[in-house]
Amino acid sequence: MGYLNQNTGYVNDLLSTRAVIKKDNFAIIPHDGLVNNVIPGFEQCDVTILASPKLGASFVDYLVTLHNGGNNNVGFGGGEIECFMYITKGQVVVEAEGKKHTLTAGGYIYCPSGVTLYFENDNQGNDSQAFLYKRKYQPVAGHQAHVVVNHIDNLEKVHYEGMTDVIVEDLLPKTLGFDMNFHILTFKPGACHGYIETHVQEHGAYVLSGEGVYNFDNNWIPVKKGDYLFMAAYSPQACYAVGRDESFSYIYSKDCNRDVEI
Structure with missing residues (x-):
């Protein structure tokens, strides 16, 4: 199943993976493999x-x-x-x-x-x-x-777009000197984005806790703690948090504060 899980050698089942790779669009990469x-x-x-x-x-x-x-x-x-x-x-x-x-x-x-x-x-x-x-x-x-x-622990916890069950934390200053930022989004079970986003920014995200169902280019795919998520520019994206008690939380990068070069 991969070195990170310390599970290598002979397998006792069919080879399988939750990984999904769509180059220049989106990817889900679990610890396994x-x-x-x-x-x-x-x-x-x-x-x-x-x-x-x-x-x-x-x-x-x-x-x-x-x-x-x-x-x-x-x-x-x-x-x-x-x-x-x-x-x-x-x-x-x-x-x-x-x-x-x-x-x-x-x-x-x-x-x-x-x-x-x-x-x-x-x-x-x-x-x-x-x-x-x-x-x-x-x-x-x-x-x-x-x-x-x-x-x-030192960051302000902000209600994401006015939703009290979704918290966003900005890790870097929102000034023009920075051409990117990192954020942490945390969804209580049952919470979701307010809409499916489509934008020029790209994201690389690492799931810190919980479980969710994520929309990648209109493909709803379950994800969980330890998964890595990539979303390219203009790839439609949004999520629902699922599970019972643990919030669904991930850290992600976003390019910002610059015009598009041509």
């Missing part, structure tokens, strides 16, 4: 590349498991690349611009272009896990981004 990618700079880490330009994304998303001593001391991002790291489990020490910060689950760091991110597992010999992102930054005259270090 994920493979480990060897990437220079990532030491004592298992790294899965989730979305990339090969799928149709303008960004790259990763799921990184940092084992005892896991680190990237070579550096991630820098140059023209902006990057983002969100801790899903454990504790990680991150460094940017010569400053170190300790992030626990729910903590995150954004580094603009020109700033390199370094990180190391700090979870007392246990594994940590992180959702990692990179993208080529689109500068605009008179504005610039900056390093952001924060935790979701």
